[in-house]
Amino acid sequence: MRKRISLITGANGEVGQGLIRDLSDSGDAPLLALDIKPLKDELRPRVMNSIEGNILDQDLLDYLNSQYEITTVFHLAAFLSTRAEFTPEAAHRVNVQGTINLLQLAIEQSQWQARPVKFVFPSSLAAYGLPDLETKAAAPPLKEDDYNQPITMYGCNKLYCEHIGRYYANHYRQLAPQQESFYVDFRSLRFPGLISAYTVPSGGTSDYVPEMLHAAAKKQPYASFVRPDTTIPFMAMPDAIKSLLALADSPREALTQTVYNVTSFTLSAEAAAERVRQGFPDAQITFAEDRNRQHIVDTWPAMLDDSAARRDWGWQPDYDEERAFNEYLIPVLKEQY
Numbered sequence: 600m601r602k603r604i605s606l607i608t609g610a611n612g613e614v615g616q617g618l619i620r621d622l623s624d625s626g627d628a629p630l631l632a633l634d635i636k637p638l639k640d641e642l643r644p645r646v647m648n649s650i651e652g653n654i655l656d657q658d659l660l661d662y663l664n665s666q667y668e669i670t671t672v673f674h675l676a677a678f679l680s681t682r683a684e685f686t687p688e689a690a691h692r693v694n695v696q697g698t699i700n701l702l703q704l705a706i707e708q709s710q711w712q713a714r715p716v717k718f719v720f721p722s723s724l725a726a727y728g729l730p731d732l733e734t735k736a737a738a739p740p741l742k743e744d745d746y747n748q749p750i751t752m753y754g755c756n757k758l759y760c761e762h763i764g765r766y767y768a769n770h771y772r773q774l775a776p777q778q779e780s781f782y783v784d785f786r787s788l789r790f791p792g793l794i795s796a797y798t799v800p801s802g803g804t805s806d807y808v809p810e811m812l813h814a815a816a817k818k819q820p821y822a823s824f825v826r827p828d829t830t831i832p833f834m835a836m837p838d839a840i841k842s843l844l845a846l847a848d849s850p851r852e853a854l855t856q857t858v859y860n861v862t863s864f865t866l867s868a869e870a871a872a873e874r875v876r877q878g879f880p881d882a883q884i885t886f887a888e889d890r891n892r893q894h895i896v897d898t899w900p901a902m903l904d905d906s907a908a909r910r911d912w913g914w915q916p917d918y919d920e921e922r923a924f925n926e927y928l929i930p931v932l933k934e935q936y
């Protein structure tokens with residue numbers, strides 16, 4: 600007998616850790632955590648099994664296929680946008696081939712279980728690419744199909760994987776004779792920058808806000824790598840987890856598209872620094888622009904239009920800017936350090 604589980608790849612990342620906490624609290628299907636690094640000790644009791652391994656290792660994925668009945672895949676593993684620019688081809692392998700490997704696993708599981716496996720894929724505002732700052736300043740909140748011209752390997756990978764997921768959901772092996780219509784129930788969210796009170800992300804380009812917060816909580820000075828006026832949307836981690844779970848739980852018939860924007864509040868780097876100073880009056884925040892990372896963030900929209908998610912599956916964030924900083928980030932950080 601194979602064991603029924605939900606598989607989480609990239610389990611040790613900031614979204615993975617939050618998802619493991621929430622899913623294990625709600626007592627849903629047992630969890631199988633997969634990550635290139637060993638799972639944090641405090642999360643181990645929350646999962647049925649944790650595996651240290653690479654999503655490019657086909658033998659490992661074959662082993663998982665033989666051992667488990669996987670009902671849902673939360674495929675979070677990825678090289679983030681800054682890290683991916685140092686080794687773009689390696690990022691492409693992990694972000695694209697890794698995703699195809701997981702989709703293939705999900706297809707085989709769907710066929711074996713005779714029902715579609717759910718595949719939940721976080722995409723990113725990095726899938727957008729605005730041509731210049733004037734266009735960014737004048738743009739309304741962007742819908743999913745606007746300005747899909749990313750300038751990073753990570754953004755290209757996310758945009759492509761949204762499409763490849765749609766292919767696996769609707770058109771896989773469409774020409775095969777007598778092919779039964781097994782498919783993967785692929786659903787994707789486009790996240791803004793995420794801010795967690797528990798973890799500092801690594802290798803992203805929206806990291807300046809979580810980094811300035813955690814540095815202030817640890818009484819360390821911080822130099823932001825983007826200019827004070829740099830503006831993109833953000834979301835507190837509890838809302839990110841809430842949105843992933845809400846999309847995963849939505850009835851298939853309610854979903855009119857494969858990819859949904861979700862967003863909470865728009866914030867400039869200076870406004871973020873001001874929020875941090877209000878919570879930590881000794882915070883030492885300066886600005887030292889890194890031209891290359893600045894250029895990446897300048898192509899990302901200031902606002903996302905998440906009306907499709909609100910309409911189709913009732914998405915609504917719990918944390919606006921005020922609540923995110925004053926009821927979640929600052930109090931939790933004060934307790935932590």
Ligand code: AKB
Pocket residue numbers: 679680681722723724725753791792793800802803804805806
């Ligand atoms: C990154 O900065 O690469 C990520 C993202 C915006 O998806 N946080």
